[in-house]
Amino acid sequence: MYPKDLKYTEEHEWVRVEDGVATVxxxxxxxxxxxxxxxxxxxxxxxxxxxxESFGVVESVKTVSDLYSPVSGTVTAINEELLDxxxxxxxxxxxxxxxxxxxxADEGELAELLDAAEYTRMLEEEG
Amino acid sequence: MRYLPNTxxxxxxxxxxxxxxxVEELFSDIPEAVRFKGRLELPEAMSELELRRHMAELASxxxxxxxxxxxxxxxxxxxxxxxxxxxxxxxxxxxTAYTPYQAEISQGVLQSIxxxxxxxxxxxxxxxxNASMYDGATALAEAGLMTTGITRRKALVIxxxxxxxxxxxxxxxxxxxxxxxxxxxxxxxxxxxxALQKAVGQDTAGVLIQHPNFFGNLEPxxxxxxxxxxxGALFVPCVDPISLALLRAxxxxxxxxxxxxxxxxxxxxxxxxxxLGFFAARQKFMRRMPGRIVGATVDAEGKRGFVxxxxxxxxxxxxxxxxxxxxxxxxxxxxxxxxxxxxxxxSGLRGVAEQCLKKSHYTLERLLEIPGVTREFSAPxxxxxxxxxxxxxxxxxxxxxxxxxxxxxxxxxxxxELDGCMMFCVTEKRTGAEIEDLVEVIRGCVR
Numbered sequence: 318m319y320p321k322d323l324k325y326t327e328e329h330e331w332v333r334v335e336d337g338v339a340t341v342x343x344x345x346x347x348x349x350x351x352x353x354x355x356x357x358x359x360x361x362x363x364x365x366x367x368x369x370e371s372f373g374v375v376e377s378v379k380t381v382s383d384l385y386s387p388v389s390g391t392v393t394a395i396n397e398e399l400l401d402x403x404x405x406x407x408x409x410x411x412x413x414x415x416x417x418x419x420x421x422a423d424e425g426e427l428a429e430l431l432d433a434a435e436y437t438r439m440l441e442e443e444g
Numbered sequence: 445m446r447y448l449p450n451t452x453x454x455x456x457x458x459x460x461x462x463x464x465x466x467v468e469e470l471f472s473d474i475p476e477a478v479r480f481k482g483r484l485e486l487p488e489a490m491s492e493l494e495l496r497r498h499m500a501e502l503a504s505x506x507x508x509x510x511x512x513x514x515x516x517x518x519x520x521x522x523x524x525x526x527x528x529x530x531x532x533x534x535x536x537x538x539x540t541a542y543t544p545y546q547a548e549i550s551q552g553v554l555q556s557i558x559x560x561x562x563x564x565x566x567x568x569x570x571x572x573x574n575a576s577m578y579d580g581a582t583a584l585a586e587a588g589l590m591t592t593g594i595t596r597r598k599a600l601v602i603x604x605x606x607x608x609x610x611x612x613x614x615x616x617x618x619x620x621x622x623x624x625x626x627x628x629x630x631x632x633x634x635x636x637x638x639a640l641q642k643a644v645g646q647d648t649a650g651v652l653i654q655h656p657n658f659f660g661n662l663e664p665x666x667x668x669x670x671x672x673x674x675x676g677a678l679f680v681p682c683v684d685p686i687s688l689a690l691l692r693a694x695x696x697x698x699x700x701x702x703x704x705x706x707x708x709x710x711x712x713x714x715x716x717x718x719x720l721g722f723f724a725a726r727q728k729f730m731r732r733m734p735g736r737i738v739g740a741t742v743d744a745e746g747k748r749g750f751v752x753x754x755x756x757x758x759x760x761x762x763x764x765x766x767x768x769x770x771x772x773x774x775x776x777x778x779x780x781x782x783x784x785x786x787x788x789x790x791s792g793l794r795g796v797a798e799q800c801l802k803k804s805h806y807t808l809e810r811l812l813e814i815p816g817v818t819r820e821f822s823a824p825x826x827x828x829x830x831x832x833x834x835x836x837x838x839x840x841x842x843x844x845x846x847x848x849x850x851x852x853x854x855x856x857x858x859x860x861e862l863d864g865c866m867m868f869c870v871t872e873k874r875t876g877a878e879i880e881d882l883v884e885v886i887r888g889c890v891r
Contacts, residue, residue: 356731358731376731376756377756379756380756380761380762381756381757381761381762381765383765
C-alpha cells in the first residue's frame with residue numbers, strides 16, 4: 318500500500334525521485350478517502366512551485382481537495398491522461414495515476430518528508 | 445416542501461438544551477444603552493378593507509409603466525410581458541423565489557432551471573450556463589473573479605462603456621480579492637481600442653465589456669476579443685439577451701464567459717428588482733463557474749431526472765476554496781425568463797428585437813429633425829441612443845413627465861463630459877403616438 322522507495326507528506330501526496338526529477342501523486346489512503354475521482358486539474362508545464370504550494374485539485378463524487386507540492390521545483394511534465402481518465406488515480410495511485418513531474422530545486426527538502434514507515438504510523442495514529 | 449414553525453414546547457426544549465430560561469437571554473450581550481426602549485411608532489392594525497384602500501392610495505402615487513410611456517432604459521427595460529408568464533409563476537408549485545435546497549424532491553423546479561440553462565446556452569452560444577445569479581452586475585463581477593481563478597492573474601480590464609453601477613460592483617468584488625481593475629476610456633461612444641491595447645498585458649486575467657454597451661452602441665467585439673486573446677486574457681461580454689436575437693452569438697466572436705441582465709426576459713421593472721443575472725461559459729471553464737448548476741441524468745430505473753450537479757465547486761462542500769460564495773439563484777425570475785422565451789420562440793424574440801431596433805432608429809431620426817438636438821456618437825446602436833439637447837435634461841424630463849412620459853437618462857450624472865446629453869431607450873412597446881408626443885415635448889423645450 319505504501320511503497321518503501323517513496324517519500325510521503327502529511328497531506329497524503331507521494332514523491333518518487335529519479336535523477337533529480339520528482340514524480341508526484343496522491344497515496345492509496347487519499348484516493349480511498351476521496352472515493353471515485355471524476356476530475357483532476359493540473360498546473361501548466363514550466364510553472365514554478367514552492368514546497369507546500371497548491372498545484373491543482375482532485376475532485377471526487379464527494380468532494381474537491383487541493384493538491385500540495387511536497388517539494389519546490391519546476392513542473393516538467395503533467396499526466397495528461399488523467400484529464401480524460403481520472404479514475405486511474407483510484408486504480409493505480411503510484412503508477413498510471415501519477416500527476417506531475419518536477420525538476421527539484423533543493424534536494425535537501427526531501428529529508429523533511431516522511432518515509433513509508435513514518436507515513437503508515439501517522440495514518441495509524443489518525444485512526 | 446413544507447416549512448413548519450416551531451411550537452412553544454419546541455422553544456422551551458431548545459432553551460433547556462442550551463441552559464437558558466427565555467429567548468430574551470439570547471440578547472443579553474447587547475448593551476442596555478443601544479437597546480430600543482418604549483413603543484415603536486407603528487400605526488394601528490387595519491382591517492383588510494382599510495388596508496386595501498390604503499395600498500391602492502399608495503399605489504396611485506407611483507408613476508407606473510401602465511400609465512406612463514417609458515423612454516428610460518440604462519439597465520432596466522420596459523418590454524412587454526405576456527400574461528401567461530405571471531400565470532405560470534404564480535402557481536404554488538413554483539412560487540418560491542428561492543433556490544432549491546432539498547433539490548431532488550423538486551423535480552419540476554429543477555427541470556425548469558435546466559430548460560432555462562439550455563435557453564441561455566442557445567442564446568449565447570456557450571456550452572454551460574448556471575441556474576442564474578442575483579443580477580447582471582454581480583454576474584459580471586463573478587465572471588471577473590472567475591477569470592482570475594482560471595488564469596492565476598490579478599488584474600481586470602473593464603471598458604468605461606460598461607454600466608457605471610456594474611463597474612462599481614466589479615470594483616467592490618475585486619477590492620476584497622486584491623484584484624486591480626483598470627478602466628479603458630471610450631472614443632465616439634465605444635471602447636478605445638488603442639487604450640485597450642495599452643491596458644491589457646501579461647497580468648490581465650479578463651477583459652470585461654458590455655455589448656450593446658451602456659450607451660446602446662455596438663462595440664467592436666471581434667477586435668476587443670482579439671486583444672484579450674493575444675495577451676492570454678479571457679474575454680467577458682455582458683450582453684442584452686433581447687439583442688441576441690439579431691446580433692452574433694458571443695461564442696462566435698470569441699467570448700469565454702458571457703453574462704448579462706435577464707430582466708428584459710419576462711421580468712418587470714419594479715423599484716430595481718428582483719433581477720436576474722445570467723451566466724454562461726465554455727465547457728473547459730465549467731468547474732470554475734460560480735452558482736448552482738442543474739444537470740439531467742437517469743435514475744436506477746433509467747427514467748430521466750434532474751439533479752444539482754458539480755456541487756463540489758460550491759461553498760457548502762468546498763468551504764473557503766469554493767469558486768464563489770454564491771450558493772443561491774433567482775429561481776422565480778429565471779422561470780419568468782424561461783416561460784417568456786418559450787412563448788416567444790426564436791421568431792418571436794427576433795420580432796421584439798427588430799421592433800426595438802426600428803423604433804429606436806425612427807425615434808432618433810425624428811428627434812434629429814429638431815434644431816438643437818444632435819447625435820452624440822456615430823456608432824451603430826441597438827435600442828438606446830445618446831443625443832445632446834440644447835436644454836437642461838432635467839427640465840426636459842419634467843416637461844415629459846407632465847405629458848405622461850418617463851424621459852431619458854441625464855448622462856451628466858455618470859459621465860461629467862456628457863453633461864447636457866440624454867440617453868433614450870425605445871422598446872417594442874412604444875407606439876407611434878408616444879414617439880410623436882416625445883418629439884413634440886422636446887421640440888418645445890429647445891425652442
